[in-house]
Amino acid sequence: MVGPSSLLAQCAAWEGPRWTRAVxxxxxxxxxxxxxxxxxxxxxxxxxxxxxxxRGWFLNYGLVLSILVSTALVAVLAxxxxxxxxxxxxxxxxxAGVGTAAGVLWIRRYIDRQPKASDQENTQ
Numbered sequence: 562m563v564g565p566s567s568l569l570a571q572c573a574a575w576e577g578p579r580w581t582r583a584v585x586x587x588x589x590x591x592x593x594x595x596x597x598x599x600x601x602x603x604x605x606x607x608x609x610x611x612x613x614x615x616r617g618w619f620l621n622y623g624l625v626l627s628i629l630v631s632t633a634l635v636a637v638l639a640x641x642x643x644x645x646x647x648x649x650x651x652x653x654x655x656x657a658g659v660g661t662a663a664g665v666l667w668i669r670r671y672i673d674r675q676p677k678a679s680d681q682e683n684t685q
Contacts, residue, residue: 632658
């Protein structure tokens with residue numbers, strides 16, 4: 562029987578997958594080209610600006626959009642289960658989702674206003 566301490570010792574002594582060395586030694590894999598592509602060194606400034614803008618939009622509004630999509634799915638489910646006892650709890654859950662999205666947007670607006678207030682205090 563293998564005890565927890567011996568299993569932990571085996572995991573600590575594990576060196577990782579052995580195939581990584583074989584992939585690194587393979588000359589047919591162009592690791593330098595793929596790495597520069599992944600890091601964005603070959604892309605022009607226009608593409609980089611577009612990707613940066615999309616990333617900013619996604620980080621700012623992606624959470625709210627996912628909350629609203631899941632809320633819409635719950636609302637459709639609540640609409641479809643007409644005679645069930647779970648209909649009104651689903652409606653309440655959908656309303657809570659809308660409230661959560663509104664709360665996230667309010668918190669974001671509140672946080673965006675904070676640095677401006679501290680900058681005004683520093684200049685005075």
